[in-house]
Amino acid sequence: MDLFEYQGKQLFARHGLAVPSGEVADTPEQAKAAAEAIGGTVVVKAQVQVGGRGKAGGIKLAKTPDEAYAEAENILGMDIKGHTVKRVWVEAASDIKKEYYASITFDRSAKMPLVMLSAMGGMDIEGVAEEHPDALARLHVDPLIGFQQHDARWLIYHAGIDVPAQKGVLDALMKSYEAFIALEATLIEINPLIWTEDDRVVALDAKVSIDNNALFRHPDLAELQESVTDDPQERMAQERGVTYVKLDGDVGIMGNGAGIVMSSLDVVALAGGKPANFLDAGGGSNAEAVATALEVLLSDPKVKSLMINIFGGITRCDQVAEGLLAALDTLGATLPIVVRLDGTAAPEGRAILAERAPDNVVIEPTMLAAATRAVELAKEAS
Amino acid sequence: MSILVNKDTKLVVQGITGREGQFHTLRNKAYGTNVVAGVTPGKAGQDVEGIPVFNTVRDAVEATGANTSMIFVPPRFATDAIFESLGAGIDLTIAITEGIPAHDMMRIYTHLKRGNQTLIGPNCPGIISPGEATVGIMPTDVFTPGRVGIISRSGTLTYQISKEIGDLGIGQSSVVGIGGDPIVGSSFIDILQRFEDDQDTDLVVMVGEIGGDDEERAGVFISENMKTPVVGYIAGFQAPPGKQMGHAGAIITGSSGTAQGKKDALEAMGVEVGTNPTEVAEMVKKRIG
Numbered sequence: 001m002d003l004f005e006y007q008g009k010q011l012f013a014r015h016g017l018a019v020p021s022g023e024v025a026d027t028p029e030q031a032k033a034a035a036e037a038i039g040g041t042v043v044v045k046a047q048v049q050v051g052g053r054g055k056a057g058g059i060k061l062a063k064t065p066d067e068a069y070a071e072a073e074n075i076l077g078m079d080i081k082g083h084t085v086k087r088v089w090v091e092a093a094s095d096i097k098k099e100y101y102a103s104i105t106f107d108r109s110a111k112m113p114l115v116m117l118s119a120m121g122g123m124d125i126e127g128v129a130e131e132h133p134d135a136l137a138r139l140h141v142d143p144l145i146g147f148q149q150h151d152a153r154w155l156i157y158h159a160g161i162d163v164p165a166q167k168g169v170l171d172a173l174m175k176s177y178e179a180f181i182a183l184e185a186t187l188i189e190i191n192p193l194i195w196t197e198d199d200r201v202v203a204l205d206a207k208v209s210i211d212n213n214a215l216f217r218h219p220d221l222a223e224l225q226e227s228v229t230d231d232p233q234e235r236m237a238q239e240r241g242v243t244y245v246k247l248d249g250d251v252g253i254m255g256n257g258a259g260i261v262m263s264s265l266d267v268v269a270l271a272g273g274k275p276a277n278f279l280d281a282g283g284g285s286n287a288e289a290v291a292t293a294l295e296v297l298l299s300d301p302k303v304k305s306l307m308i309n310i311f312g313g314i315t316r317c318d319q320v321a322e323g324l325l326a327a328l329d330t331l332g333a334t335l336p337i338v339v340r341l342d343g344t345a346a347p348e349g350r351a352i353l354a355e356r357a358p359d360n361v362v363i364e365p366t367m368l369a370a371a372t373r374a375v376e377l378a379k380e381a382s
Numbered sequence: 383m384s385i386l387v388n389k390d391t392k393l394v395v396q397g398i399t400g401r402e403g404q405f406h407t408l409r410n411k412a413y414g415t416n417v418v419a420g421v422t423p424g425k426a427g428q429d430v431e432g433i434p435v436f437n438t439v440r441d442a443v444e445a446t447g448a449n450t451s452m453i454f455v456p457p458r459f460a461t462d463a464i465f466e467s468l469g470a471g472i473d474l475t476i477a478i479t480e481g482i483p484a485h486d487m488m489r490i491y492t493h494l495k496r497g498n499q500t501l502i503g504p505n506c507p508g509i510i511s512p513g514e515a516t517v518g519i520m521p522t523d524v525f526t527p528g529r530v531g532i533i534s535r536s537g538t539l540t541y542q543i544s545k546e547i548g549d550l551g552i553g554q555s556s557v558v559g560i561g562g563d564p565i566v567g568s569s570f571i572d573i574l575q576r577f578e579d580d581q582d583t584d585l586v587v588m589v590g591e592i593g594g595d596d597e598e599r600a601g602v603f604i605s606e607n608m609k610t611p612v613v614g615y616i617a618g619f620q621a622p623p624g625k626q627m628g629h630a631g632a633i634i635t636g637s638s639g640t641a642q643g644k645k646d647a648l649e650a651m652g653v654e655v656g657t658n659p660t661e662v663a664e665m666v667k668k669r670i671g
Contacts, residue, residue, distance in 0.1 A: 106484055106488070106564075108564045108593075108594050108595075108631075109594065109595050111487075111488055112488060112492065142492060143485070143489050143492050144489055144492050181485070184483055184485045186484060211483055211484045211485065212630070213457065213481045213482060213483045213484060213630060214483035214484070216457070217458075217483070243628050245626075245627060247620065247622065255538070256538060257537050257538025257539065257628075258536060258538075258591075258627055258628025258629045259534070259535070259537065259538055259539030259540070259562075259589070259617050259629075260536070260538035260539050260542055261627075261628065262536075262539075262620075262621060262627050262632065263539055263542070263617045263659060265618075265619075265620035266617060266619045266620055266641075266657070266658065267658050268620075269619065269620050270657060270658065275620050278621070278625075278627050278628070311538045311542050312521070313519075313520065313521035313524070313537070313538065313541050314519060314521060342542070342545065343521060343523075343524065343541060344521055344523065366660065367542070367658070367659065367660070368658060
């Protein structure tokens, strides 16, 4: 789960990391009130989960509350790389002496946390890593020992942090790691971490991701989860607990198991078609799961044909077939539906469909044949 | 022969009295697996169709000599269960549970690598050595005894490929589902090494998917350390970046972890990669059929 900057900063503050004082605003009026409460020059920042906000005009300085109103009015509703701005964060402007970079990531390859620090902050860190690899200090942390002060010092010396800022950066790194552990984060990125004219070290941005699998231990964080998607099918799938990802093609796809669905997408593409989605109805794939999955797929107006790819393991294909018939009965779909059943009780499942399924249901014996047929039918329909 | 599970397996099931735990335990037993014990705290003295239940794994090991554990407990108790199994000295722990937090897995993995015990999974379908034993949730009908080893991050895709290979008259020595999470106890490399050392495996099929760099590392390992031929398959060419495709570990981060990148890396190391399960089966047939 990715958090918005304002959520990240609020969590930082709770873990003792210095952040500029600020308030979140949904309307220009609220932004103005926030600017009045904060006092002095403020920054109005678009809250979207995408990089390049500044370049897109989503971050503006406002010297007065009226200016804050005007900037918020401009920014709210703005489209930044496909993300609509619904909220702004209004915070006290900072006097920046220098910009640093700090992050803690869950390094999947090393299977440990990785802490990175650089004196070259405020820019694209991948570019820094490429052009000035020595400017980015990197250190893995043994998760059974934790992040120690000597680790932080090693990073600070190797990153070449300016002496007057070293103590502040050390504190920021220690607090960031505490937050990383406490929140069960998979990412904490502060870019920039600034050294101010009055020698403080402050997090000027906050990129925080939380491990979805750990949310059961963090009910407060689970509450922050909100739908960031504007796509109606993705919303519907989220509400009903279906594993779904929207793509831009016209062949709707469902199957039982992440691997076989990914493979189905690939096979549809190889057959010259374009998959409309990823949908894993789950290992169980009982009648109810099939019905819910179908409902999501059929609500997408771009879908011209469906490919249902089931490999019966513990799930019996005859039960899947019955579930499919029941779902079609209720939903009354008319578009072509290509079904491939294999594995446990596949002959029984195919027999059930052959006997009782409506004419728009086509049975194919293999995954390749099903994909090819679904692609042909989608082309005929468009 | 086979790897990891076989006639010498003495299985204890953690979470044996749960609905799923009981169902799959009995299926494993019916296949021929030697299920010696179950563990559910507070239920010592009971039995599940003749399989004795103990309060702790240590008690079960002392009483029965169990050497393998299958974990069937919900995610919020699974980390504890894995550490309990490791603490009781179990050689091979197979965690079926999906949804274990990543921070827990970082700790488990770091601890594990300091010793000589083996963890398969989590979020995996288990292991089958056809004709000998099975531990997990795989549909046993799909597999036949033979000389092809299979390693996979995905359950259903494993069944699909095994069946396609079986349809061509080729069976399996062992089939290992390593799991779909970002951190799993055993990587492709760990299992490839075991198949390389197994006298009765003539070829290995490696079924990968998007996310991480386990396949890329495996490619290097294969070219440097393996005499046994390997055929690869990668799922997820159509996956967009930044979206999790079902498995917690199946996600392209930035430009890394793509299916194309993995395919290219494997092919650069001389590993043939099929574009679909049927083609993979044909490649296997061509090599050893």
